[in-house]
Amino acid sequence: MYAQGLIGADAATTEDAAFLERFQARIDAEEKIEPNDPMPAGYRKTLIRQIGQHAHSEIVGMLPEGNWITRAPSLRRKAALLAKVQDEGGHGLYLYAAAETLGVTRDQMTEELLSGKAKYSSIFNYPTPTWADIGAIGWLVDGAAIMNQIPLCRCSYGPYARAMIRVCKEESFHQRQGYEIMMTLARGAPAQKDMAQDALNRWWWPSLVMFGPPDSDSVHGDQSMAWKIKRFTNDELRRKFINATVPQAEFIDLTVPDPDLRWNDDTQSYEHGPIDWDEFWRVVKGHGQMNRDRIAARRKAWEDGAWVRDAAVAHGEKRRTRHTAALAAE
């Protein structure tokens, strides 16, 4: 996972018109921008922010799913969940590396996450009280992430686009695996089916808001589209997701919790009921059920691990010193 519609990027830039025009011409020609190429400050800033948010989402996203590794109901599920959570950590690693090509360090980005300055996908501020949440996250959250990320494989910034190609393959595997968990539950005993329906009820709306605010209030969308950091609007991606997911729910006989959901024959698309954007902004601003717990868990891991990281650095320095001394003695 889990790129979300970017929250609050500032694309302000100060270069002269000729520079911006030359840059735009490269973008329009579908050339990839590489780390050492000249680029507008706003382009760099937008990308650092977006890739950073994306990386943090992968890392924070390990927590709600990690919550079920020790309680997974079978050894097969336990192994698959361990592998999935590990994949998400790997995504975080490639993404931090992609952001580092723009001149920030992983430690700086981590500090920004822990201080609350950097955001991560609001979806992870919901809890995972039941096993079915693991199915629902794979199916819906990884599913939404794929919708967001497939276009990012063609993002104008080379390192981000390349990271996304690797990530997308794994995300689609996660999505299928999550759906398979839901299917098994939906076709299981009544208690299992109830668990699956309850999880769909809780994750449906938060998954829809993963695509970000509606196009009518999206402030920064246009510049990101022009720079080909973004290729589709939030509403376009949300529509694609709903169109792909509703038939999947029907196939396993689960009910999408939206009484206003209707198929529109003219647009060949579903229309959904009103989304609670107040709830979205509340969660983004830190008032979701799990916001404090997520950051507290990340902070605890970071602070408790400081002595380990310090030891690794100290040992590396001692080794270099000893090696140099040994060479000098020869």
Add this chain to the structure above:
Amino acid sequence: MTDQPAFLELLLRLGDDCLVLGHRLSEWCGHAPMLEEDLSMPNMALDLIGQARSIYTRAGEVEGKGRSEDDLAYLRADREYRNLLLVERPNGDFAHTMLRQFYYAAFMEPYWREAVASSDAALAGIAGKAVKEIGYHVRHAGEWVIRLGDGTEESARRMAVAVDALHPYTGELFAVDGVTDAMAAAGVAPDPSALRPEWDATIDTIFADAGLRRPEVAYPQLGGRQGCHGEEFGFLLAELQYMQRAYPAMTW
């Protein structure tokens, strides 16, 4: 198989070691000191859970009562688990976790290497895969023992505390009884006591670089092989078994 009860017992011991240590490692997932370790620890946990699955499957066949890998992993009582006390020790800090992994893996590497020649073809196959995996565990955990032992004053102190806390549990790795004797005699699995010199040498090599000393243990802690577990083990099982106990006889 001539001695079916002993073979079943041996398989449960091996499978339970893998399951319980894999469980402990997986408790770190998302909480490691650095992102690289959030990848390495689940990786090692995955190796161990994979080994446990193959071993339990073989145990179910040997028992011949139709029990699956999940029946054996999830549906036994506390006293029926046969894992070493070492592998159930709580994670403690990162020094404890890496040292526990190193102690176990340094024993299992020669164990699996010899078991590749097992007279039981299934166990030989499991050993062939496991020996490659466990080699990485020895290197990875061993490197951390060195880094932490040699790193800072703080890390050296924590590493020394971990050695004091965990070393008394290592004697059980080499313990012999009727089961190990019968299996060694039948060429099914190595005699664990014969692996001690190699284990000592591996520990001494790493400890020399880490500035640590292998302590003499007057009274080794034993009992896991007889199902006499520590107090924390019940909580591990409560978590592990929760779904299978709360929702019996369902497919997941």
